[in-house]
Amino acid sequence: MAELTLTVNGNPVRSDCAPGTLLSGFLRETLHLTGTHVGCDTSQCGACTVIVDGRSIKSCTMLAHEADGASVTTIEGIANADGTLHPVQQAFRTHHALQCGFCTPGMVMASVALLARQPEPTDADVRHGLEGNMCRCTGYQNIVDAVLASAKSMKGVQA
Amino acid sequence: MNEFKFMRAATLADAAAAFEKADDARYLAGGQTLLPVMKQGLAVPSDVISLARIGELAGIAVSKERIDIGAMTRHADVAAHKEIRALLPALSVLAGGIGDPHVRNRGTIGGSLANNDPAADYPAAVLGLGATIVTDERTIAAEHYFQGLFATALEPGELITRVEFPVPRRAGYVKFPHPASRYALVGVMVSDGPHGIRVAVTGAGAGVFRVPAMEQALAKSFTPEAIADIPIADADLTSDRHGSAAYRAHLVGVLARRAVTLAASPAMHGHRS
Ligand SMILES: Cc1cc2nc3c(=O)[nH]c(=O)nc-3n(C[C@H](O)[C@H](O)[C@H](O)COP(=O)(O)OP(=O)(O)OC[C@H]3O[C@@H](n4cnc5c(N)ncnc54)[C@H](O)[C@@H]3O)c2cc1C
Numbered sequence: 300m301a302e303l304t305l306t307v308n309g310n311p312v313r314s315d316c317a318p319g320t321l322l323s324g325f326l327r328e329t330l331h332l333t334g335t336h337v338g339c340d341t342s343q344c345g346a347c348t349v350i351v352d353g354r355s356i357k358s359c360t361m362l363a364h365e366a367d368g369a370s371v372t373t374i375e376g377i378a379n380a381d382g383t384l385h386p387v388q389q390a391f392r393t394h395h396a397l398q399c400g401f402c403t404p405g406m407v408m409a410s411v412a413l414l415a416r417q418p419e420p421t422d423a424d425v426r427h428g429l430e431g432n433m434c435r436c437t438g439y440q441n442i443v444d445a446v447l448a449s450a451k452s453m454k455g456v457q458a
Numbered sequence: 459m460n461e462f463k464f465m466r467a468a469t470l471a472d473a474a475a476a477f478e479k480a481d482d483a484r485y486l487a488g489g490q491t492l493l494p495v496m497k498q499g500l501a502v503p504s505d506v507i508s509l510a511r512i513g514e515l516a517g518i519a520v521s522k523e524r525i526d527i528g529a530m531t532r533h534a535d536v537a538a539h540k541e542i543r544a545l546l547p548a549l550s551v552l553a554g555g556i557g558d559p560h561v562r563n564r565g566t567i568g569g570s571l572a573n574n575d576p577a578a579d580y581p582a583a584v585l586g587l588g589a590t591i592v593t594d595e596r597t598i599a600a601e602h603y604f605q606g607l608f609a610t611a612l613e614p615g616e617l618i619t620r621v622e623f624p625v626p627r628r629a630g631y632v633k634f635p636h637p638a639s640r641y642a643l644v645g646v647m648v649s650d651g652p653h654g655i656r657v658a659v660t661g662a663g664a665g666v667f668r669v670p671a672m673e674q675a676l677a678k679s680f681t682p683e684a685i686a687d688i689p690i691a692d693a694d695l696t697s698d699r700h701g702s703a704a705y706r707a708h709l710v711g712v713l714a715r716r717a718v719t720l721a722a723s724p725a726m727h728g729h730r731s
């Protein structure tokens with residue numbers, strides 16, 4: 300065990316965990332933030348996507364200890380303080396961008412990071428930007444629609 | 459994953475000393491290869507040494523003749539770098555096409571080159587542009603660095619510190635990505651620079667290789683037509699369920715012609731302002 304200090308969804312966290320603990324396991328099992336899903340655990344599916352210091356990463360492919368000192372944002376951390384949904388969450392809902400919902404936390408986090416990087420993406424930018432996230436249900440079309448719609452709704456508004 | 463000791467090295471000397479002391483240490487860069495391999499039990503290190511906080515491995519330095527990229531530079535940072543995009547757009551394209559955004563946010567140039575996956579992209583850039591690998595002990599020319607399937611000239615514990623790319627007059631990189639992994643089924647880098655004309659192929663065989671017949675033809679005429687009739691022997695190429703050796707050989711020809719077209723287009727000329 301070794302100590303680890305980081306910020307998760309704005310809250311300071313200090314904890315002990317074994318060196319081999321993955322960030323996904325730390326979030327889910329130590330912090331009980333089970334919104335971050337583990338689909339493949341082999342770096343392929345993106346269900347475990349979270350944002351570390353502004354960048355989207357696969358939390359099943361990062362050691363928790365590598366996030367020491369970092370600021371981590373998970374799906375639990377993006378809604379507004381009053382409980383209303385983040386524009387990307389709202390657009391996923393409006394556009395039926397989910398069916399079973401397993402991929403959704405990763406898709407939303409990947410989309411939030413994508414829009415921070417490219418506030419006005421094209422259809423092709425969205426498809427390229429979501430290459431790390433798989434969805435076995437929707438066929439992607441409604442996900443792309445939702446991301447394009449959130450880009451519009453967020454125009455001029457801070458993410 | 460197995461249990462291991464974890465340490466964050468602060469300097470190159472720290473990292474090398476920790477490596478020396480351990481039974482079976484591995485350096486950790488972006489972890490995009492090492493962690494999956496450890497999960498599969500194919501690597502069972504006693505010690506994992508993180509390179510993330512070693513300042514000597516960070517940073518990109520650009521001059522008119524050369525681009526130096528620190529080993530811990532993430533693929534996303536190479537892809538987004540404005541001066542690289544202006545001087546050597548083929549390298550931006552290559553880095554921006556590795557895996558997916560999340561892999562590019564973690565994976566590093568040093569890790570990719572140390573690993574030398576036969577379908578990785580950076581080996582095509584290093585060999586195809588005539589880059590130099592700098593380690594904590596020496597410099598290694600691209601010709602001597604790649605030694606076949608996952609094999610390199612690195613000695614145990616030797617650390618890549620940076621990669622030096624000479625800026626070519628023009629270059630183009632085209633890959634046919636594996637539809638699921640985005641690794642190169644075949645990728646071809648063509649360049650016309652201080653090391654003459656180079657054509658380097660990744661994905662097709664056990665390791666990156668050059669195609670001298672194409673290089674000679676392009677030296678006479680830098681056009682896709684000049685290499686249209688050059689046969690690619692498929693005897694040593696990879697055959698698997700994703701593509702036969704004959705298919706890969708065919709792709710080498712197609713992608714090399716596209717890479718030449720790209721390199722010859724004004725957008726792919728380095729802008730030396
Ligand atoms: C889903 C997925 C898709 C991918 N697609 C592609 C692709 O399309 N093209 C492509 O090229 N790659 C692809 N990759 C691989 C990716 O580019 C990795 O980043 C890269 O292979 C390894 O780099 P890393 O920084 O993650 O290294 P790590 O995984 O941390 O390390 C890899 C190896 O290199 C050693 N090492 C690391 N740094 C150094 C150093 N400075 N000196 C000496 N040894 C060192 C480590 O000890 C380890 O043995 C993909 C990976 C994933 C998970």
Ligand code: FES
Nearest residue numbers: 338339340345359
């Ligand atoms: S669970 Fe991390 S990529 Fe699938």
Ligand code: FES
Nearest residue numbers: 398400434435436
């Ligand atoms: S909604 Fe079921 S996997 Fe995407």
